[in-house]
Amino acid sequence: MSFQKQSPKARPAFARWMSSGNDITQQFLSIGGRPDMVSLAGGLPAAELYPVAEIAQASERALARFGSVALEYGPCEGLPALREAIAARISASAGRRFGPENVLLTTGAMQGLDLLGKALIDPGDLIVAQFPTYLGALDAWRPRQPRYEKLDWSCEGQGFEAALRQAKFVYAVPNYSNPTGVLVPQQQRAALLDKVLAAGTWLVEDDPYLPLQLDGEAGPSILAAHAASHPEGPYDGPVVYLGTLSKSLVPGLRVGWVVAEAGMIATLALAKQSTDLSSSMLTQAVALELIEGGFKAGHIPQIVATYRDRRDALCAAASQHLAEWFSWEIPPGGMFVWMKARSPEIDTNALYAFALEEKVAFVPSSVFDPDGGLTDAMRVNFTRSSPEVIVEGVRRLERAVRRYLAARPGRAA
Amino acid sequence: MSFQKQSPKARPAFARWMSSGNDITQQFLSIGGRPDMVSLAGGLPAAELYPVAEIAQASERALARFGSVALEYGPCEGLPALREAIAARISASAGRRFGPENVLLTTGAMQGLDLLGKALIDPGDLIVAQFPTYLGALDAWRPRQPRYEKLDWSCEGQGFEAALRQAKFVYAVPNYSNPTGVLVPQQQRAALLDKVLAAGTWLVEDDPYLPLQLDGEAGPSILAAHAASHPEGPYDGPVVYLGTLSKSLVPGLRVGWVVAEAGMIATLALAKQSTDLSSSMLTQAVALELIEGGFKAGHIPQIVATYRDRRDALCAAASQHLAEWFSWEIPPGGMFVWMKARSPEIDTNALYAFALEEKVAFVPSSVFDPDGGLTDAMRVNFTRSSPEVIVEGVRRLERAVRRYLAARPGRAA
Numbered sequence: 001m002s003f004q005k006q007s008p009k010a011r012p013a014f015a016r017w018m019s020s021g022n023d024i025t026q027q028f029l030s031i032g033g034r035p036d037m038v039s040l041a042g043g044l045p046a047a048e049l050y051p052v053a054e055i056a057q058a059s060e061r062a063l064a065r066f067g068s069v070a071l072e073y074g075p076c077e078g079l080p081a082l083r084e085a086i087a088a089r090i091s092a093s094a095g096r097r098f099g100p101e102n103v104l105l106t107t108g109a110m111q112g113l114d115l116l117g118k119a120l121i122d123p124g125d126l127i128v129a130q131f132p133t134y135l136g137a138l139d140a141w142r143p144r145q146p147r148y149e150k151l152d153w154s155c156e157g158q159g160f161e162a163a164l165r166q167a168k169f170v171y172a173v174p175n176y177s178n179p180t181g182v183l184v185p186q187q188q189r190a191a192l193l194d195k196v197l198a199a200g201t202w203l204v205e206d207d208p209y210l211p212l213q214l215d216g217e218a219g220p221s222i223l224a225a226h227a228a229s230h231p232e233g234p235y236d237g238p239v240v241y242l243g244t245l246s247k248s249l250v251p252g253l254r255v256g257w258v259v260a261e262a263g264m265i266a267t268l269a270l271a272k273q274s275t276d277l278s279s280s281m282l283t284q285a286v287a288l289e290l291i292e293g294g295f296k297a298g299h300i301p302q303i304v305a306t307y308r309d310r311r312d313a314l315c316a317a318a319s320q321h322l323a324e325w326f327s328w329e330i331p332p333g334g335m336f337v338w339m340k341a342r343s344p345e346i347d348t349n350a351l352y353a354f355a356l357e358e359k360v361a362f363v364p365s366s367v368f369d370p371d372g373g374l375t376d377a378m379r380v381n382f383t384r385s386s387p388e389v390i391v392e393g394v395r396r397l398e399r400a401v402r403r404y405l406a407a408r409p410g411r412a413a
Numbered sequence: 414m415s416f417q418k419q420s421p422k423a424r425p426a427f428a429r430w431m432s433s434g435n436d437i438t439q440q441f442l443s444i445g446g447r448p449d450m451v452s453l454a455g456g457l458p459a460a461e462l463y464p465v466a467e468i469a470q471a472s473e474r475a476l477a478r479f480g481s482v483a484l485e486y487g488p489c490e491g492l493p494a495l496r497e498a499i500a501a502r503i504s505a506s507a508g509r510r511f512g513p514e515n516v517l518l519t520t521g522a523m524q525g526l527d528l529l530g531k532a533l534i535d536p537g538d539l540i541v542a543q544f545p546t547y548l549g550a551l552d553a554w555r556p557r558q559p560r561y562e563k564l565d566w567s568c569e570g571q572g573f574e575a576a577l578r579q580a581k582f583v584y585a586v587p588n589y590s591n592p593t594g595v596l597v598p599q600q601q602r603a604a605l606l607d608k609v610l611a612a613g614t615w616l617v618e619d620d621p622y623l624p625l626q627l628d629g630e631a632g633p634s635i636l637a638a639h640a641a642s643h644p645e646g647p648y649d650g651p652v653v654y655l656g657t658l659s660k661s662l663v664p665g666l667r668v669g670w671v672v673a674e675a676g677m678i679a680t681l682a683l684a685k686q687s688t689d690l691s692s693s694m695l696t697q698a699v700a701l702e703l704i705e706g707g708f709k710a711g712h713i714p715q716i717v718a719t720y721r722d723r724r725d726a727l728c729a730a731a732s733q734h735l736a737e738w739f740s741w742e743i744p745p746g747g748m749f750v751w752m753k754a755r756s757p758e759i760d761t762n763a764l765y766a767f768a769l770e771e772k773v774a775f776v777p778s779s780v781f782d783p784d785g786g787l788t789d790a791m792r793v794n795f796t797r798s799s800p801e802v803i804v805e806g807v808r809r810l811e812r813a814v815r816r817y818l819a820a821r822p823g824r825a826a
Contacts, residue, residue, distance in 0.1 A: 118428065136690070139686065
């Protein structure tokens, strides 16, 4: 990776946050394009399932329907008809009305995270975040220089309540969490919501994996659960919900959304205006065509069946090749298996170098820790590659582990 | 405008920068959609010239050519083939080689401004900015809380050199500046570049209006002038150049670019990764089809002819209806006429309220001043509306001025 952390000597320094990143992040992003590499690292969908022909037709329909409006600067809140469609979907799932004033369209859910940081965080402000934490969220908020406390799903302890009262927001991925794949039980969600309401803070519910329900249903989102308990009038609760088409349809349209009370949406829209004025109206119009035509809903069972097979292939191969050193839960949905080292002496940052030599990539756990100290686990993706390629990747991982263990100073001595 | 600057009482406060905006900005953005209003406010192209059919064809070709790659998360630097095409264009204009490593694709040029602020500015850092300053740039950098000094194109004075040495970057719009429409002479550009090189800072050259050359040619950009003087090896100069398709083709694809030395591009790419992971690959692929097919080049003369007529209609109507109170230069390109009040007693913030009552909008000069104190001018757009509508808008402006002057406290006493 050719990135320079320092400007050339004669030039001004870059902003301070730019020297606070985790080098591992750049390392694993830079290997994405190598054809000899088996990447179990990214959070990428299966590209062979992208509906190229349907999107070509949807583009044609979108331009016929919207004409020059699809080529205009948008309202920074997004294409009104797509805001309506998202609001209708959320209303149906929540059993109460959300309107377009509750929806902001974003460049993927990632931009929602960026805008939340921009709108809420001054340096040193506190975020209470699910731990381990999605690295994209840590990346998004790094320029705002927050502090972190770990989210305790048991919601116990005076310290936790005090942290919630200080926090600008709580960050959670209750459905098939990134990186751990955990489906957080409804009881724990309800307990957290109660504590958030008592503390008077915001609750950011990041829900990209909702469609990827491999074993049974996910149950209602925290937004839906809270909204259903307050069905009258405009929604004024603390939940800020993030959704996206990236994991269920295609990432390349870059269509995501934020659903929240109208004042928060207006504030985030102001932050978006100062970020990129508006997202592409054309991609929003294409997304609308696909959603209204019902294509997306029909497409999801095929994706889910494919991913279930791949998850099972990964777990079976790992049982054969990696169970001596790692343990894991079989995730009921999402894109990842979180493999924890049985011995704390295994450092997945160090293992990573051996894995690259064996031409296989995973994501070391350290990138999911704001402090970088979590080094005994790895995130392994099962959605991107065929079962055969996944199995080959696991074999390579086994070789990497054996070589890593053999090379450790303790062994060499 | 329903935007709340404060969170509801029970919730955490928004970040500090959110209370530092200029209310006028929200006011004039909120009137965009009113059909009874003549808006001479925005920087919008003529929508009737958007090539809807050509873009539909380009979408079809792009999906046939790139397939699932056009629907993927992109590399955060952008679609490689479009980076190549932009690099080739810049190389041709500069008479030296730029490569794809010198190009970052962005969500409009606006995102380039956002990323520059993110990558370079800590609170209190200095920006030396052309004054009056494009309000979108002020908006983009507000979350980073910089200080400003005014760019002195004469480049005279010890104070100016000292400011350059302290500055993180200089910001300039040399071609048909927003808001003033000024074309900065080559001699002044060269003098500024010399001072920037001596001070060792960056020079951000924002060039959205380049294609809109209504009277003769713009001459080389600062990037091209500097690059041509150092034709060998990789470009390592201080110019960070921003371009876009928004003003010459359509804004709704949201395709812009940054051209700079490779280390700066890598740094901005890292900032982009933490902002939205990547822009839409589909819109980039569509833009590539339009550029490679030569459509854009052939389309520009039609746009230029249309805008020249509209500029002339605006200036003729203003000579008849507004010359008693305002003076202006006829801009040789771009989108705006900058009208300065002949008397400092005219406050265009106050005039604005009367204009809205007469159903005409302009942009008051205060939004182009980081301190908000510039209140004796207005920016008037001539690209969006037909000559007939522009003339009607100017008539309404005359009525607004007469009513405003009649209502001033001095007159009323």
